[in-house]
Amino acid sequence: MATEEEARRLVALLEDELRRRRPDIERNNGYYRGTQPLKFASEQFRKFHGDRYRDFADNWVQVVADAPVERLTVNGVQPVGAERADVESSRVWQANGLDADSQLGFLGAVNTGRTFALVWGNPSDPSTPKVSFEDSGQCVIAYEPGSRTDRRAALKCxxxxxxxxATLFLPDEVWKFDRPAAGSADHKSAQLRAVDEELGSWAPRATGDEPNPQPNPMGVVPMVELPNRPMLNADPISDVSGVVAMQDAINLLWAQLFTASDYASFPQRIVTGAEVPEIPILDDSGAIVGSRPVDLEKFAVDRVMFFTGDNVRTSEWTAANLDTYTRVLEVGVGHIAAQTRTPQHYLAGKMTNISGDALIAAETGLVKRVEEKQTWFGQALREMFRLIALAQGDTAKAAAVAGGRILWADAESRSQAQMxxxxxxxxxxGFPFEWLALKYGLTPIEVADLMSMKQREMDLDPLGAATALMVHDSGQGQADTELAA
Known part of the structure; x- marks a missing residue:
């Protein structure tokens, strides 16, 4: 049991770690949304063209992040020793809307390096715990020294x-705090900032009839971290962190291409040996009383200008070759594809008469990237399902789920005919029909319904079922003979 002072100090320490992470999280989320600031190669270019391209951003970061997420679909969890997926765990998953929210969680992990899942009891329905995916900018977990899995505490802020x-989760209790939101202190003296800090410190939150702290009946920190590309001795790596620099370069090249297109995409004509033409100024009677220079912008629009004189000469600058920019842009996009294992046709959009086998080969890197995420996310999701079982009071299932496996939809993209x-x-x-139905992409609940339908068909038409079985046995015997040969 922690005292209030110990809990507040732990909240402050975890909040400092969360504050350290937030700049990278906000940067990556900004790049995903396409709101990143445009970078310039020189101050001169920024001075003359910064405002022109202030709101411009090409966005390959979003494609890189979305590519693996669209192939990460959880079909259920199979406890150790069980022949099929656990239906009750799938029910809780669906009841919490995690078929959709899991996509948000996976996207958060791909973008920012990690995401979190929180499990807690549901007073209105004890059989259906509340499960949610949490933003990496709001949550942090403290682990036991030397461990990457044993959790000491977790904070949601x-x-x-x-x-x-702020809610502090400990293995035996949960503390809830709040404070006034911090305002801007740029104009305040150090003394006034110290006063604000004291008045704005964390205080136990008013929770009505609910105790604060309240006991944690699960006996374990109920939050789990889903790391993206974890490291042994460093923070997990976001898939988009390495794309940021190349995205900045691509945006800069686009800005330069637009500028060249505006100023130099047409031949530029030069006039030498002539004065700037002038237009006479007339008085009310029509007499010339002076002159004024011609508005050259009008000539640029009308594309006509008259010059007089004996030494007038014209020459021409050729138009700029904009293909140079587009070739460099294609190289930059190719670098992004290679670095992130994103298929070229996701980025370039060029597919002409490509065969199914060639398409599968082109997506091999992406499939392997997805399978790596399935491994690490799956480890965390097993722990999440264990927490669900603990919240339901089923310790036997919690142990079985912890040693089970997550059932994922196939990461490969195949046509219906190929499948x-x-x-x-x-x-x-000889693979069983139920296994094939799962491989086809059906959820465990859909497979259970399918097996019931298949049983009803057999009950209504036993002769047809027997004939189908004989045909299968014949095919099985032929396959066994071919394998033996």
């Missing part, structure tokens, strides 16, 4: 209106 809130052909061959070899 967020702002709402004019208040800031049907592959599953038919696996069926002939």
């Amino acid at each position: 967020w702002a709402d209106g004019d208040r800031e809130y 049907a052909d592959a599953l038919t061959k696996l069926r002939q070899v």
